[in-house]
C-alpha cells in the first residue's frame with residue numbers, strides 16, 4: 001500500500017504511554033559507496049544472526065512501484081543519484097520497523113546525509129548501536145555496479161558518477177561523524193565477499 005504521507009509518524013505509536021517494541025530496537029546502520037556490498041553482506045548477516053534487514057533504497061523503489069503520489073519524484077531522484085527528502089525515507093523505515101514486529105535491524109544505505117541522520121534521530125529517537133562502513137575504491141565499485149545486472153535504472157555510468165559525488169560530499173561526512181562518536185566499524189570491502197563477511201561477522205558474534 002502506498003505510504004500515506006498525511007499519516008503523522010506519531011500515529012505509528014499506538015499509545016503514547018506504551019513505547020512500541022521497535023522504538024527500543026537495536027539498530028545498526030550499514031554505509032558504503034554504491035556497489036560496496038551493503039546488500040550482499042546484510043543478506044549474509046540475516047542468515048547468521050537474528051537481525052531484520054531494511055534497505056532504504058529498496059523501500060524507496062517499492063514506494064515507486066506502489067503507485068505512491070511521490071513515486072515520480074522518488075524515481076527521478078534515484079535516476080539522478082540524488083537523496084530523497086528525509087521525511088519520506090524515515091517514514092518508510094519507521095513504518096517497516098513498526099510492521100515487522102522485530103527489534104534488531106540492519107538499516108542499509110542510511111543515513112546518506114546530515115538531514116537523514118537528524119530526522120531519524122528526531123522521529124525514531126533511536127541511536128545506532130554502531131555503524132558498519134564498507135570501504136572500497138571507486139574503480140572497484142564501478143566495476144561491480146556495471147556487472148550487477150539487476151535491471152536498476154541507476155546502474156549506468158552517468159548515474160554512478162553522480163552517486164559517487166553524492167557519497168563523497170554527503171555521506172562521507174556522516175561516516176566521519178560516527179567515527180568521532182566512536183561508533184564506526186570500518187571494513188575493507190575490496191576483498192572477496194567471503195573474506196569481507198569473515199570480518200563482518202566478528203562484530204555481531206559477541
Ligand SMILES: Nc1ncnc2c1ncn2[C@@H]1O[C@H](COP(=O)(O)OP(=O)(O)OP(=O)(O)O)[C@@H](O)[C@H]1O
Nearest residue numbers: 033034035036037038039040144148191192193196
Ligand atoms: N566483496 C565483493 N567482491 C566482489 N563483488 C561483490 C562483493 N560484494 C558484492 N559484490 C557484488 O557487487 C554488486 C554490488 O553489491 P551490493 O548490491 O551488495 O552493493 P550495495 O552496496 O548494496 O550497492 P547499492 O548501494 O548500489 O545498492 C553485486 O553484483 C554483488 O554481487
Ligand SMILES: Nc1ccn([C@@H]2O[C@H](COP(=O)(O)O)[C@@H](O)[C@H]2O)c(=O)n1
Nearest residue numbers: 056057077078081082083084109110112
Ligand atoms: N537514505 C537513502 C537511501 C537511498 N536513497 C536513494 O535510493 C538510491 C539507491 O539506494 P541504494 O542504497 O539501493 O543504492 C540512492 O542512490 C538514492 O537516490 C535515498 O534517497 N536516501
Ligand SMILES: [Mg+2]
Nearest residue numbers: 038039055057
Ligand atoms: Mg544495495
